[in-house]
Amino acid sequence: MLDIRKIRENPDFYREHLARRNSGDEKLIAQVLALDEKRRKLLQESEALKSERNRTSKEIGAIKAKGGDIAEVSARMKAVGEQITRLDQDLAGIETEQTDLLLRIPNANHDSVPVGKTAEDNRIERIIGKPAEFSFKPKPHWEIGAQLGLIDLEAATKISGSGFIVFKGQGARLERALISYLLDLHTGQHGYTEISPPFMVRGECMIGTTQFPKFIDQQYAVTEEPPLYLVPTAEVPVTNLHREEILPADKLPIRYAAYTPCFRREAGAAGVGTRGLTRVHQFDKVELVHIVKPEESYATLETLVGHAERVLKELGLHYRVVSLCTGDIGFGAAKCYDIEVWAPGVGAWLEVSSCSNFEDFQARRMNLRYKNSEGKNIFCHTLNGSGLALPRLFIALLETYQQADGHILLPEPLQPYLGGLKKL
Protein backbone atom coordinates (compact mmCIF):
# COMPACT_ATOMS: atom_id res chain seq x y z
CA MET A 1 0.00 0.00 0.00
CA LEU A 2 1.28 3.42 -0.91
CA ASP A 3 1.47 6.19 1.69
CA ILE A 4 -1.44 8.57 1.11
CA ARG A 5 0.62 11.46 2.51
CA LYS A 6 3.36 10.87 -0.04
CA ILE A 7 0.78 10.71 -2.82
CA ARG A 8 -0.66 13.98 -1.56
CA GLU A 9 2.79 15.60 -1.52
CA ASN A 10 3.94 14.29 -4.87
CA PRO A 11 1.09 13.04 -7.05
CA ASP A 12 3.02 13.45 -10.31
CA PHE A 13 5.73 11.07 -9.15
CA TYR A 14 3.19 8.29 -8.61
CA ARG A 15 1.20 9.08 -11.75
CA GLU A 16 4.36 8.73 -13.83
CA HIS A 17 5.47 5.53 -12.13
CA LEU A 18 2.11 3.88 -12.44
CA ALA A 19 1.77 4.95 -16.08
CA ARG A 20 4.99 3.01 -16.82
CA ARG A 21 3.28 -0.16 -15.62
CA ASN A 22 0.80 0.31 -18.48
CA SER A 23 -2.01 -1.11 -16.36
CA GLY A 24 -3.91 2.16 -16.40
CA ASP A 25 -3.67 2.48 -12.63
CA GLU A 26 -2.33 6.04 -12.77
CA LYS A 27 -5.95 7.18 -13.06
CA LEU A 28 -6.55 5.98 -9.52
CA ILE A 29 -4.27 8.68 -8.14
CA ALA A 30 -6.76 11.46 -8.91
CA GLN A 31 -9.58 9.36 -7.45
CA VAL A 32 -7.78 8.63 -4.22
CA LEU A 33 -6.76 12.25 -3.80
CA ALA A 34 -10.35 13.42 -4.26
CA LEU A 35 -11.50 10.97 -1.59
CA ASP A 36 -8.67 12.02 0.68
CA GLU A 37 -9.66 15.66 0.46
CA LYS A 38 -13.27 14.85 1.28
CA ARG A 39 -12.17 12.61 4.12
CA ARG A 40 -10.00 15.23 5.76
CA LYS A 41 -12.71 17.87 5.47
CA LEU A 42 -15.20 15.61 7.26
CA LEU A 43 -12.60 14.62 9.82
CA GLN A 44 -11.90 18.21 10.70
CA GLU A 45 -15.59 19.01 11.06
CA SER A 46 -16.18 15.98 13.24
CA GLU A 47 -13.16 16.61 15.43
CA ALA A 48 -14.08 20.25 15.98
CA LEU A 49 -17.52 19.18 17.20
CA LYS A 50 -16.05 16.50 19.44
CA SER A 51 -13.73 19.05 20.92
CA GLU A 52 -16.70 21.25 21.70
CA ARG A 53 -18.62 18.36 23.23
CA ASN A 54 -15.70 17.29 25.41
CA ARG A 55 -15.28 20.82 26.72
CA THR A 56 -18.99 21.32 27.36
CA SER A 57 -19.44 17.94 29.02
CA LYS A 58 -16.85 18.89 31.59
CA GLU A 59 -18.67 22.12 32.24
CA ILE A 60 -21.90 20.18 32.72
CA GLY A 61 -20.17 18.10 35.36
CA ALA A 62 -19.14 21.25 37.19
CA ILE A 63 -22.62 22.83 36.91
CA LYS A 64 -24.26 19.67 38.24
CA ALA A 65 -21.85 19.53 41.15
CA LYS A 66 -23.02 23.00 42.16
CA GLY A 67 -26.65 21.99 41.73
CA GLY A 68 -27.22 24.10 38.59
CA ASP A 69 -29.64 23.46 35.75
CA ILE A 70 -28.24 21.54 32.80
CA ALA A 71 -31.39 20.92 30.75
CA GLU A 72 -30.74 23.53 28.07
CA VAL A 73 -27.05 22.91 27.50
CA SER A 74 -27.61 19.18 27.69
CA ALA A 75 -30.21 19.35 24.92
CA ARG A 76 -27.84 21.41 22.80
CA MET A 77 -25.10 18.80 23.20
CA LYS A 78 -27.49 16.05 22.27
CA ALA A 79 -27.98 17.77 18.92
CA VAL A 80 -24.22 18.12 18.53
CA GLY A 81 -23.87 14.42 19.30
CA GLU A 82 -26.35 13.52 16.58
CA GLN A 83 -24.46 15.66 14.11
CA ILE A 84 -21.22 13.92 15.07
CA THR A 85 -22.84 10.53 14.51
CA ARG A 86 -23.90 11.56 11.02
CA LEU A 87 -20.47 12.95 10.15
CA ASP A 88 -18.72 9.86 11.46
CA GLN A 89 -20.94 7.59 9.41
CA ASP A 90 -20.07 9.52 6.25
CA LEU A 91 -16.45 9.49 7.28
CA ALA A 92 -16.37 5.74 7.84
CA GLY A 93 -17.85 5.19 4.39
CA ILE A 94 -15.25 7.36 2.73
CA GLU A 95 -12.42 5.81 4.72
CA THR A 96 -13.47 2.35 3.64
CA GLU A 97 -13.65 3.51 0.04
CA GLN A 98 -10.25 5.14 0.25
CA THR A 99 -8.56 2.15 1.88
CA ASP A 100 -10.07 -0.19 -0.66
CA LEU A 101 -8.80 2.00 -3.47
CA LEU A 102 -5.32 2.26 -1.94
CA LEU A 103 -5.19 -1.53 -1.63
CA ARG A 104 -5.74 -1.73 -5.40
CA ILE A 105 -3.00 0.70 -6.41
CA PRO A 106 0.25 -1.09 -7.35
CA ASN A 107 3.68 -0.17 -6.05
CA ALA A 108 5.96 2.40 -7.66
CA ASN A 109 9.08 0.88 -9.17
CA HIS A 110 12.72 1.47 -8.31
CA ASP A 111 14.69 3.66 -10.71
CA SER A 112 16.84 0.72 -11.82
CA VAL A 113 13.80 -1.15 -13.18
CA PRO A 114 13.86 -1.16 -16.99
CA VAL A 115 10.95 0.72 -18.55
CA GLY A 116 8.99 -1.46 -20.95
CA LYS A 117 5.63 -2.91 -21.89
CA THR A 118 5.94 -6.70 -22.08
CA ALA A 119 8.21 -9.58 -21.13
CA GLU A 120 10.12 -8.80 -24.34
CA ASP A 121 11.39 -5.65 -22.63
CA ASN A 122 12.82 -7.40 -19.59
CA ARG A 123 16.55 -6.89 -19.18
CA ILE A 124 18.72 -10.03 -19.19
CA GLU A 125 21.22 -9.53 -16.38
CA ARG A 126 23.34 -12.64 -16.89
CA ILE A 127 23.30 -16.09 -18.46
CA ILE A 128 25.09 -18.82 -16.52
CA GLY A 129 26.33 -22.12 -17.92
CA LYS A 130 25.66 -23.58 -21.33
CA PRO A 131 22.70 -25.49 -22.73
CA ALA A 132 23.12 -29.25 -22.40
CA GLU A 133 24.16 -30.98 -25.62
CA PHE A 134 22.63 -34.21 -26.86
CA SER A 135 23.53 -36.83 -29.46
CA PHE A 136 19.79 -37.44 -29.79
CA LYS A 137 16.65 -35.35 -29.78
CA PRO A 138 15.96 -34.50 -26.11
CA LYS A 139 12.52 -35.51 -24.91
CA PRO A 140 10.07 -33.37 -22.95
CA HIS A 141 9.78 -34.24 -19.26
CA TRP A 142 6.27 -35.70 -19.50
CA GLU A 143 7.60 -38.41 -21.80
CA ILE A 144 10.64 -39.12 -19.67
CA GLY A 145 8.63 -39.04 -16.47
CA ALA A 146 5.97 -41.40 -17.81
CA GLN A 147 8.55 -43.84 -19.22
CA LEU A 148 10.44 -44.04 -15.92
CA GLY A 149 7.23 -44.15 -13.91
CA LEU A 150 8.12 -40.99 -11.98
CA ILE A 151 4.88 -39.13 -12.63
CA ASP A 152 1.35 -40.07 -13.60
CA LEU A 153 -0.55 -37.13 -15.02
CA GLU A 154 -3.52 -39.20 -16.18
CA ALA A 155 -4.11 -40.49 -12.68
CA ALA A 156 -3.85 -36.92 -11.38
CA THR A 157 -6.50 -35.81 -13.85
CA LYS A 158 -8.74 -38.68 -12.81
CA ILE A 159 -8.66 -37.81 -9.13
CA SER A 160 -8.39 -33.99 -9.22
CA GLY A 161 -8.76 -32.71 -12.78
CA SER A 162 -6.24 -31.06 -15.06
CA GLY A 163 -3.36 -29.14 -13.55
CA PHE A 164 -2.38 -31.64 -10.90
CA ILE A 165 0.56 -33.98 -10.53
CA VAL A 166 0.92 -37.45 -9.09
CA PHE A 167 4.52 -38.30 -8.31
CA LYS A 168 5.27 -42.01 -8.06
CA GLY A 169 8.07 -44.22 -6.83
CA GLN A 170 11.48 -42.59 -7.31
CA GLY A 171 9.69 -39.52 -8.70
CA ALA A 172 7.96 -38.99 -5.37
CA ARG A 173 11.22 -39.66 -3.63
CA LEU A 174 13.03 -37.11 -5.81
CA GLU A 175 10.38 -34.50 -4.95
CA ARG A 176 10.87 -35.20 -1.24
CA ALA A 177 14.65 -35.20 -1.67
CA LEU A 178 14.58 -31.80 -3.35
CA ILE A 179 12.61 -30.28 -0.48
CA SER A 180 15.15 -31.55 2.05
CA TYR A 181 18.11 -30.55 -0.07
CA LEU A 182 16.82 -27.00 -0.57
CA LEU A 183 15.97 -26.46 3.09
CA ASP A 184 19.30 -27.88 4.22
CA LEU A 185 21.18 -25.64 1.80
CA HIS A 186 19.45 -22.43 2.83
CA THR A 187 19.40 -23.07 6.56
CA GLY A 188 22.89 -24.58 6.64
CA GLN A 189 24.78 -22.33 4.22
CA HIS A 190 22.75 -19.13 3.98
CA GLY A 191 21.64 -18.53 7.54
CA TYR A 192 17.88 -18.94 7.19
CA THR A 193 15.63 -20.11 10.00
CA GLU A 194 13.34 -22.89 8.88
CA ILE A 195 9.61 -22.33 9.24
CA SER A 196 6.87 -24.86 8.73
CA PRO A 197 3.70 -22.75 8.61
CA PRO A 198 0.00 -23.53 8.28
CA PHE A 199 -1.15 -24.09 4.71
CA MET A 200 -4.36 -22.19 5.34
CA VAL A 201 -4.53 -18.52 6.34
CA ARG A 202 -7.02 -15.81 7.16
CA GLY A 203 -7.96 -13.11 4.68
CA GLU A 204 -5.93 -10.43 6.51
CA CYS A 205 -2.75 -12.26 5.62
CA MET A 206 -3.73 -12.30 1.98
CA ILE A 207 -4.20 -8.52 2.14
CA GLY A 208 -0.81 -8.13 3.81
CA THR A 209 1.09 -9.84 1.04
CA THR A 210 -1.03 -8.27 -1.73
CA GLN A 211 -3.05 -11.27 -2.97
CA PHE A 212 -6.23 -9.54 -1.78
CA PRO A 213 -8.31 -7.71 -2.77
CA LYS A 214 -7.23 -7.58 -6.39
CA PHE A 215 -6.33 -11.22 -7.01
CA ILE A 216 -8.93 -12.90 -4.85
CA ASP A 217 -10.25 -14.99 -7.77
CA GLN A 218 -6.88 -16.71 -8.11
CA GLN A 219 -7.10 -18.16 -4.60
CA TYR A 220 -8.78 -21.25 -3.22
CA ALA A 221 -11.18 -20.64 -0.33
CA VAL A 222 -11.49 -23.65 1.94
CA THR A 223 -14.10 -22.73 4.52
CA GLU A 224 -16.68 -20.00 4.77
CA GLU A 225 -16.83 -19.40 8.51
CA PRO A 226 -14.20 -18.45 9.41
CA PRO A 227 -12.94 -17.80 5.88
CA LEU A 228 -9.65 -19.59 5.33
CA TYR A 229 -7.63 -19.73 2.16
CA LEU A 230 -5.06 -22.17 0.84
CA VAL A 231 -1.68 -20.47 0.61
CA PRO A 232 -0.61 -19.62 -2.97
CA THR A 233 2.99 -19.40 -1.68
CA ALA A 234 4.77 -19.66 1.68
CA GLU A 235 5.37 -15.93 1.33
CA VAL A 236 1.88 -15.39 2.72
CA PRO A 237 2.05 -17.20 6.09
CA VAL A 238 5.75 -16.51 6.62
CA THR A 239 5.85 -12.76 5.91
CA ASN A 240 2.70 -12.33 8.00
CA LEU A 241 4.35 -14.04 10.97
CA HIS A 242 5.26 -10.57 12.23
CA ARG A 243 2.19 -8.62 11.11
CA GLU A 244 1.02 -5.96 13.57
CA GLU A 245 4.38 -6.02 15.34
CA ILE A 246 7.00 -3.46 16.27
CA LEU A 247 10.29 -5.36 16.15
CA PRO A 248 13.31 -4.32 18.19
CA ALA A 249 16.09 -3.19 15.82
CA ASP A 250 18.42 -5.97 16.91
CA LYS A 251 15.99 -8.62 15.65
CA LEU A 252 16.63 -7.48 12.08
CA PRO A 253 17.44 -8.72 9.56
CA ILE A 254 15.11 -11.72 9.71
CA ARG A 255 15.66 -14.58 7.23
CA TYR A 256 13.12 -17.38 6.95
CA ALA A 257 13.06 -20.41 4.68
CA ALA A 258 9.87 -22.42 4.39
CA TYR A 259 8.57 -25.34 2.43
CA THR A 260 4.87 -25.39 1.57
CA PRO A 261 2.70 -26.66 -1.20
CA CYS A 262 1.31 -23.74 -3.21
CA PHE A 263 -2.29 -23.64 -4.41
CA ARG A 264 -3.27 -21.50 -7.38
CA ARG A 265 -6.36 -21.40 -9.52
CA GLU A 266 -4.44 -19.94 -12.50
CA ALA A 267 -7.52 -19.09 -14.54
CA GLY A 268 -5.51 -19.25 -17.77
CA ALA A 269 -6.48 -21.73 -20.47
CA ALA A 270 -4.53 -24.89 -21.17
CA GLY A 271 -2.29 -24.98 -24.23
CA VAL A 272 1.28 -24.25 -25.21
CA GLY A 273 3.47 -23.67 -22.18
CA THR A 274 1.06 -25.36 -19.81
CA ARG A 275 1.62 -28.97 -20.75
CA GLY A 276 3.17 -31.37 -18.26
CA LEU A 277 4.33 -29.90 -14.97
CA THR A 278 4.89 -26.27 -15.98
CA ARG A 279 1.63 -24.76 -14.79
CA VAL A 280 -0.35 -26.57 -12.13
CA HIS A 281 -2.88 -25.84 -9.40
CA GLN A 282 -0.75 -27.35 -6.66
CA PHE A 283 3.02 -27.42 -6.50
CA ASP A 284 5.79 -27.58 -3.92
CA LYS A 285 8.10 -24.68 -3.26
CA VAL A 286 10.76 -23.61 -0.82
CA GLU A 287 10.41 -19.89 -0.24
CA LEU A 288 12.92 -17.41 1.19
CA VAL A 289 11.64 -14.39 3.10
CA HIS A 290 13.59 -11.40 4.42
CA ILE A 291 12.44 -8.66 6.77
CA VAL A 292 15.02 -5.86 6.85
CA LYS A 293 15.70 -2.21 7.56
CA PRO A 294 14.88 0.05 4.60
CA GLU A 295 18.48 1.05 3.97
CA GLU A 296 19.49 -2.60 3.53
CA SER A 297 16.78 -3.86 1.23
CA TYR A 298 18.45 -3.42 -2.16
CA ALA A 299 21.68 -5.07 -1.06
CA THR A 300 19.52 -7.85 0.41
CA LEU A 301 17.74 -8.33 -2.92
CA GLU A 302 21.09 -9.13 -4.58
CA THR A 303 21.98 -11.52 -1.75
CA LEU A 304 18.62 -13.23 -2.07
CA VAL A 305 19.00 -13.78 -5.82
CA GLY A 306 22.46 -15.18 -5.11
CA HIS A 307 20.99 -17.72 -2.69
CA ALA A 308 18.48 -18.91 -5.26
CA GLU A 309 21.13 -19.04 -7.99
CA ARG A 310 23.35 -21.15 -5.77
CA VAL A 311 20.88 -24.03 -6.14
CA LEU A 312 21.09 -24.01 -9.93
CA LYS A 313 24.87 -23.71 -9.84
CA GLU A 314 25.20 -26.67 -7.49
CA LEU A 315 22.89 -28.75 -9.64
CA GLY A 316 24.74 -27.74 -12.80
CA LEU A 317 21.71 -26.29 -14.56
CA HIS A 318 21.81 -23.65 -17.26
CA TYR A 319 19.92 -20.50 -16.29
CA ARG A 320 19.56 -16.77 -16.72
CA VAL A 321 18.61 -13.90 -14.46
CA VAL A 322 16.16 -11.37 -15.81
CA SER A 323 15.22 -7.96 -14.44
CA LEU A 324 11.50 -7.53 -14.98
CA CYS A 325 10.46 -4.35 -16.76
CA THR A 326 7.81 -1.91 -15.53
CA GLY A 327 5.17 -3.53 -17.73
CA ASP A 328 5.82 -7.09 -16.56
CA ILE A 329 6.62 -6.68 -12.88
CA GLY A 330 4.21 -7.86 -10.18
CA PHE A 331 1.65 -5.68 -8.39
CA GLY A 332 3.50 -5.18 -5.11
CA ALA A 333 7.13 -5.35 -6.19
CA ALA A 334 9.35 -2.29 -6.41
CA LYS A 335 11.96 -4.40 -8.16
CA CYS A 336 12.02 -8.02 -9.21
CA TYR A 337 14.46 -10.52 -10.69
CA ASP A 338 13.21 -13.70 -12.28
CA ILE A 339 15.49 -16.69 -12.52
CA GLU A 340 14.76 -18.88 -15.54
CA VAL A 341 16.16 -22.33 -16.02
CA TRP A 342 16.74 -23.85 -19.44
CA ALA A 343 14.59 -26.89 -20.22
CA PRO A 344 16.08 -28.54 -23.32
CA GLY A 345 13.22 -30.99 -23.82
CA VAL A 346 10.53 -28.36 -24.20
CA GLY A 347 13.10 -25.86 -25.51
CA ALA A 348 12.09 -23.01 -23.18
CA TRP A 349 13.27 -20.87 -20.30
CA LEU A 350 11.15 -21.70 -17.25
CA GLU A 351 10.71 -19.33 -14.32
CA VAL A 352 11.89 -21.15 -11.20
CA SER A 353 12.26 -18.15 -8.93
CA SER A 354 10.96 -14.64 -8.62
CA CYS A 355 12.93 -12.48 -6.19
CA SER A 356 11.23 -9.25 -5.20
CA ASN A 357 11.85 -6.25 -3.02
CA PHE A 358 8.52 -4.82 -1.91
CA GLU A 359 10.13 -1.99 0.05
CA ASP A 360 7.49 -0.97 2.63
CA PHE A 361 4.51 -1.82 0.40
CA GLN A 362 3.62 -5.04 2.23
CA ALA A 363 4.78 -3.76 5.62
CA ARG A 364 2.23 -0.93 5.47
CA ARG A 365 -0.53 -3.39 4.69
CA MET A 366 0.38 -5.60 7.61
CA ASN A 367 1.53 -2.80 9.91
CA LEU A 368 4.97 -4.32 10.34
CA ARG A 369 7.47 -1.91 11.89
CA TYR A 370 10.69 -1.80 13.85
CA LYS A 371 11.96 0.63 16.44
CA ASN A 372 15.04 2.47 15.19
CA SER A 373 17.91 3.83 17.29
CA GLU A 374 16.03 7.08 17.85
CA GLY A 375 13.02 5.18 19.19
CA LYS A 376 10.94 5.89 16.08
CA ASN A 377 8.70 3.23 14.60
CA ILE A 378 9.67 2.66 10.98
CA PHE A 379 8.00 0.38 8.44
CA CYS A 380 10.26 -2.56 7.59
CA HIS A 381 11.11 -3.60 4.07
CA THR A 382 10.10 -7.10 3.01
CA LEU A 383 11.54 -9.33 0.31
CA ASN A 384 10.94 -12.81 -0.89
CA GLY A 385 12.11 -15.20 -3.54
CA SER A 386 11.61 -18.81 -4.44
CA GLY A 387 14.46 -21.02 -3.55
CA LEU A 388 13.13 -22.76 -5.67
CA ALA A 389 9.83 -23.86 -7.25
CA LEU A 390 9.97 -27.64 -7.45
CA PRO A 391 8.05 -28.84 -10.54
CA ARG A 392 10.04 -26.68 -12.91
CA LEU A 393 13.27 -27.66 -11.21
CA PHE A 394 12.10 -31.26 -11.60
CA ILE A 395 11.51 -30.58 -15.31
CA ALA A 396 14.97 -29.08 -15.78
CA LEU A 397 16.64 -32.00 -14.03
CA LEU A 398 14.81 -34.60 -16.12
CA GLU A 399 15.33 -32.81 -19.40
CA THR A 400 18.94 -31.74 -18.79
CA TYR A 401 20.24 -35.03 -17.41
CA GLN A 402 18.35 -37.43 -19.68
CA GLN A 403 20.54 -40.08 -21.32
CA ALA A 404 20.29 -41.92 -24.62
CA ASP A 405 19.25 -45.07 -22.75
CA GLY A 406 16.28 -43.25 -21.20
CA HIS A 407 17.74 -42.89 -17.70
CA ILE A 408 18.37 -39.70 -15.71
CA LEU A 409 21.71 -38.95 -14.08
CA LEU A 410 21.38 -37.35 -10.66
CA PRO A 411 23.64 -34.37 -9.84
CA GLU A 412 26.00 -35.17 -7.00
CA PRO A 413 24.48 -32.88 -4.31
CA LEU A 414 21.16 -34.75 -4.61
CA GLN A 415 22.56 -38.27 -4.38
CA PRO A 416 22.79 -38.40 -0.56
CA TYR A 417 19.12 -37.46 -0.41
CA LEU A 418 18.20 -40.50 -2.50
CA GLY A 419 20.20 -43.00 -0.53
CA GLY A 420 23.29 -42.64 -2.70
CA LEU A 421 21.42 -43.33 -5.92
CA LYS A 422 23.33 -41.99 -8.99
CA LYS A 423 20.63 -42.32 -11.63
CA LEU A 424 16.95 -42.92 -12.07
Next chain:
RNA sequence: GGACAGGUGGCUGAGUGGUUUAAGGCACUCGACUCGAAAUCGAGCGUACCCUUUAAAGGUACCGUGGGUUCGACUCCCACCCUGUCCGCCA
Protein backbone atom coordinates in the same frame (compact mmCIF):
# COMPACT_ATOMS: atom_id res chain seq x y z
C1' G B 1 -18.21 -28.40 21.90
C1' G B 2 -19.17 -27.35 27.62
C1' A B 3 -17.84 -24.91 32.52
C1' C B 4 -15.08 -21.36 35.20
C1' A B 5 -11.49 -17.29 35.38
C1' G B 6 -9.34 -13.36 32.94
C1' G B 7 -8.02 -9.36 28.88
C1' U B 8 -6.00 -1.61 31.17
C1' G B 9 0.69 1.63 28.44
C1' G B 10 7.31 -1.80 27.26
C1' C B 11 6.11 -4.58 32.13
C1' U B 12 3.31 -4.48 36.82
C1' G B 13 -1.08 -2.62 38.75
C1' A B 14 -5.23 0.81 40.61
C1' G B 15 -9.54 2.60 38.73
C1' U B 16 -18.08 0.85 39.49
C1' G B 17 -20.78 7.65 35.23
C1' G B 18 -17.78 13.90 35.48
C1' U B 19 -10.40 17.42 38.68
C1' U B 20 -8.72 10.34 34.60
C1' U B 21 -5.40 15.10 31.65
C1' A B 22 -5.32 6.47 32.86
C1' A B 23 -2.93 6.95 39.87
C1' G B 24 1.29 4.33 42.03
C1' G B 25 5.48 1.16 40.99
C1' C B 26 9.27 -1.13 37.62
C1' A B 27 12.10 -0.34 33.29
C1' C B 28 14.14 3.44 30.12
C1' U B 29 16.23 8.70 28.92
C1' C B 30 18.29 13.30 30.70
C1' G B 31 20.04 16.20 34.82
C1' A B 32 21.86 16.88 40.08
C1' C B 33 25.05 14.47 43.71
C1' U B 34 29.93 11.28 42.98
C1' C B 35 36.74 10.31 41.25
C1' G B 36 33.21 6.70 39.15
C1' A B 37 29.07 3.75 40.35
C1' A B 38 25.03 2.36 43.55
C1' A B 39 21.48 4.72 46.44
C1' U B 40 18.83 9.24 46.56
C1' C B 41 16.54 13.67 44.44
C1' G B 42 14.44 16.37 40.08
C1' A B 43 12.48 16.19 35.13
C1' G B 44 10.98 13.45 30.96
C1' C B 45 8.98 9.07 28.86
C1' G B 46 2.71 5.48 24.33
C1' U B 47 0.47 4.95 19.29
C1' A B 48 -2.20 6.76 15.05
C1' C B 49 -4.45 10.59 12.48
C1' C B 50 -5.67 15.96 11.56
C1' C B 51 -4.01 21.07 11.50
C1' U B 52 0.22 24.13 11.21
C1' U B 53 5.21 23.66 9.90
C1' U B 54 11.87 25.71 10.13
C1' A B 55 9.93 24.50 14.80
C1' A B 56 6.88 24.56 18.86
C1' A B 57 2.10 24.39 20.29
C1' G B 58 -2.86 22.54 19.49
C1' G B 59 -7.08 19.05 18.27
C1' U B 60 -9.24 13.98 17.86
C1' A B 61 -9.14 8.84 18.76
C1' C B 62 -7.23 4.56 21.37
C1' C B 63 -8.17 0.56 28.35
C1' G B 64 -9.42 -7.21 23.74
C1' U B 65 -13.09 -6.18 19.16
C1' G B 66 -17.80 -4.28 17.45
C1' G B 67 -22.44 -2.15 18.73
C1' G B 68 -25.83 0.33 22.41
C1' U B 69 -27.38 3.78 26.63
C1' U B 70 -25.79 9.01 28.10
C1' C B 71 -24.61 15.94 27.61
C1' G B 72 -20.38 12.73 29.10
C1' A B 73 -18.26 5.56 29.28
C1' C B 74 -12.03 2.32 31.44
C1' U B 75 -16.71 2.38 34.38
C1' C B 76 -23.48 0.49 32.69
C1' C B 77 -25.96 -3.00 28.72
C1' C B 78 -25.57 -6.56 24.33
C1' A B 79 -22.80 -9.57 20.94
C1' C B 80 -18.26 -11.46 19.54
C1' C B 81 -12.82 -12.60 19.77
C1' C B 82 -8.60 -14.18 22.36
C1' U B 83 -5.81 -16.35 26.62
C1' G B 84 -5.58 -19.69 30.91
C1' U B 85 -7.52 -23.95 33.68
C1' C B 86 -10.71 -28.19 33.84
C1' C B 87 -14.11 -31.59 31.14
C1' G B 88 -15.70 -33.87 26.44
C1' C B 89 -14.28 -35.38 21.41
C1' C B 90 -10.15 -36.59 18.24
C1' A B 91 -4.94 -38.34 14.46
